[in-house]
Amino acid sequence: MWTIMHLADIHLDDRREAGEQERCLDAIVEELTRRRDAGSPVDLLAVCGDLVDPERGRRQREWERNTWRAFLRACADAGPKVAIIPGNHDRPADIAHFADIDGVHYFDRPTAWSLTNKHGHTLDVYALPYPETRYWLDGTGAGIEPHAQVSGADRITAIERRVRTQLAAWRKRGSADPAVLLYHGAVTGASVRLGQPLATSDEPKLSVEDLDGVADLVLLGHIHFGQELPSVSGPVVYAGSPWPHSFGEEGQANKGPLIWTVQPNGCVASERLALPYIKRVTFELHWRTNEAGRGRLVWMEGTDYHGPDSEPRGAARALVPGSRVRIRIVHPTAASSAIDWRGIEREFLVAGATAAKAVPIPVRNASVKVPELLDRRARTVWEELDAMWAATGTGPAGAERARFRNAVLHLDELALAA
Numbered sequence: 001m002w003t004i005m006h007l008a009d010i011h012l013d014d015r016r017e018a019g020e021q022e023r024c025l026d027a028i029v030e031e032l033t034r035r036r037d038a039g040s041p042v043d044l045l046a047v048c049g050d051l052v053d054p055e056r057g058r059r060q061r062e063w064e065r066n067t068w069r070a071f072l073r074a075c076a077d078a079g080p081k082v083a084i085i086p087g088n089h090d091r092p093a094d095i096a097h098f099a100d101i102d103g104v105h106y107f108d109r110p111t112a113w114s115l116t117n118k119h120g121h122t123l124d125v126y127a128l129p130y131p132e133t134r135y136w137l138d139g140t141g142a143g144i145e146p147h148a149q150v151s152g153a154d155r156i157t158a159i160e161r162r163v164r165t166q167l168a169a170w171r172k173r174g175s176a177d178p179a180v181l182l183y184h185g186a187v188t189g190a191s192v193r194l195g196q197p198l199a200t201s202d203e204p205k206l207s208v209e210d211l212d213g214v215a216d217l218v219l220l221g222h223i224h225f226g227q228e229l230p231s232v233s234g235p236v237v238y239a240g241s242p243w244p245h246s247f248g249e250e251g252q253a254n255k256g257p258l259i260w261t262v263q264p265n266g267c268v269a270s271e272r273l274a275l276p277y278i279k280r281v282t283f284e285l286h287w288r289t290n291e292a293g294r295g296r297l298v299w300m301e302g303t304d305y306h307g308p309d310s311e312p313r314g315a316a317r318a319l320v321p322g323s324r325v326r327i328r329i330v331h332p333t334a335a336s337s338a339i340d341w342r343g344i345e346r347e348f349l350v351a352g353a354t355a356a357k358a359v360p361i362p363v364r365n366a367s368v369k370v371p372e373l374l375d376r377r378a379r380t381v382w383e384e385l386d387a388m389w390a391a392t393g394t395g396p397a398g399a400e401r402a403r404f405r406n407a408v409l410h411l412d413e414l415a416l417a418a
């Protein structure tokens with residue numbers, strides 16, 4: 001029996017909350033150690049690409065290199081062999097040197113490798129890095145360019161064809177030993193989030209059929225939304241990013257490394273290791289205007305936690321503690337200065353958020369956001385707004401007010417023309 005930990009798309013990033021990623025990496029090492037001490041060690045840690053953050057500076061690269069090296073050394077010390085394939089964001093100069101760590105193997109080109117355990121059993125490992133032009137078409141060596149954009153449909157097709165030929169060669173080896181394939185790249189049929197299929201963008205894509213029959217288990221990296229694709233010969237799986245990298249990944253429960261068990265007869269099972277990352281939650285407040293023309297913020301409609309103000313309440317309040325919070329505030333552009341942005345952020349911090357960021361979502365068309373004006377053309381939007389600001393003692397002053405006036409009058413003209 002073989003135990004494999006499947007990790008991908010870590011994208012280590014030093015701009016995140018201090019210690020969050022270190023805590024997650026520590027939790028991984030602890031799990032490897034716990035299993036070793038319990039007599040059922042993890043045999044292989046498969047790191048399926050995109051180790052680094054795409055938008056990093058020199059200072060970050062230093063931190064990233066040290067953090068990765070310490071992590072990999074600790075993993076290797078805890079038992080498993082470590083196999084790394086580069087993803088499209090990994091530069092060989094940044095990660096190839098990890099191979100000098102005892103027990104760490106780096107595969108910058110398609111490689112058939114194998115692992116033998118103390119019982120003399122063998123596990124075949126096929127390593128297939130991100131299919132990049134320099135290797136597959138130009139033949140100028142191994143490794144990839146960061147952010148490699150393969151352009152031109154014919155070039156993409158040529159790469160796909162060569163990768164398929166490689167997979168077919170591995171399939172024909174027909175080894176009796178269990179096999180696992182590691183790949184970083186796009187596979188058709190995958191979704192980038194729930195209900196959103198992978199775009200037909202400019203990059204080489206494989207199909208599940210291309211991967212079928214090569215191995216008992218196909219461990220993928222590249223798509224951050226963890227998922228298993230329907231296949232015939234064995235699981236074909238994106239581990240997904242181990243923690244959310246953006247608010248776009250908030251609420252995804254499928255985070256954390258997968259731990260696979262491969263039996264001699266090819267039977268596989270998995271469980272997911274939960275990591276102590278900081279959850280992300282988005283709230284939405286909308287600007288509403290009452291009869292008197294006074295504006296205020298209310299909770300997004302359709303949620304069950306309406307409130308008369310911007311304070312999180314009820315079910316929403318329960319989500320706040322320990323979370324990184326984003327508050328989208330949908331409002332007419334002209335109302336921007338009436339909103340207490342910092343005050344709203346403060347309320348969420350007081351309610352226990354680890355971080356809170358109010359994000360303006362200005363709605364430019366004033367007539368849409370002041371619906372009662374549609375029925376009364378007698379006053380322009382500007383006159384209405386002017387009166388409202390006078391009544392509430394809010395609104396911009398001086399040159400800024402003049403700028404608003406011009407902008408709103410322009411909108412009025414557009415509205416009348418329509």
Ligand SMILES: [Mn+2]
Pocket residue numbers: 049050087088089184221222223
């Ligand atoms: Mn990638």
